[in-house]
Ligand code: FES
């Protein structure tokens with residue numbers, strides 16, 4: 596066991612006891628994780644999907660792929676817009692055009708189109724929450740009740756945000772399943788977590804006490820809950836210790852069958868006076884936050900991909916096993 600020294604705000608010892616004393620591999624009960632995943636998958640989505648960081652959408656149109664659809668994203672003076680990336684005239688990629696006076700200009704024959712649409716082409720319902728942009732795909736999930744806005748977890752009032760995006764060969768459910776298993780934390784990411792214990796477990800949330808390494812053996816210990824506000828999102832909220840109120844939102848957006856975008860927004864906050872100074876240099880702090888989030892997801896994407904492969908392979912193995920002997 597590597598040495599570990601914690602510093603920073605002390606946590607309430609009366610609530611910091613593990614709910615079970617068995618080894619982590621026993622507590623990480625696959626049936627329990629599956630049940631939690633099943634509950635998450637039944638939550639309403641309102642038809643919304645996270646596209647990516649809002650600051651990544653500019654007046655230069657770009658193509659994004661969601662649910663196997665190619666969309667064009669661009670920014671107008673009224674906010675972000677998303678629409679099918681196919682010119683209604685002869686199908687040119689609008690992402691290869693430009694934006695003039697808030698309107699897309701097609702690169703092939705110069706048709707200009709905007710919010711009023713053109714024939715069956717029209718911009719899709721879009722929501723910019725200030726950190727992330729969402730799009731509503733009304734016919735993607737038959738039977739799902741559409742909502743005016745995405746269902747979002749509470750965020751801190753003031754924060755420094757960082758957003759990362761990476762892709763994995765899996766489905767959104769595998770990304771959520773990874774985060775519904777906090778027991779892997781100190782084993783699979785020893786460089787990040789010195790120790791981790793589950794201190795509360797309900798149908799809606801898992802609460803952990805975790806020592807996050809800052810430098811070598813020095814770590815900050817916090818209490819954090821994980822819960823799902825919709826079927827493709829899992830949110831970690833710090834509820835005790837340094838950075839109380841900070842959240843990490845992990846969103847899983849299907850790109851095409853077997854491929855998922857992992858989009859993670861970290862919204863860091865603190866009531867310490869140094870935080871106000873850090874806000875002044877947010878542009879300098881942001882890359883450090885994003886680097887640390889990305890490092891964890893390199894491992895966790897491999898975890899999610901393995902879940903996906905096993906799910907794909909297991910029925911075949913089972914069928915092979917059941918073949919009658921020759
Ligand atoms: S294809 Fe767009 S204007 Fe002709």
Ligand SMILES: [Fe+2]
Pocket residue numbers: 779780783784891895
């Ligand atoms: Fe992890």
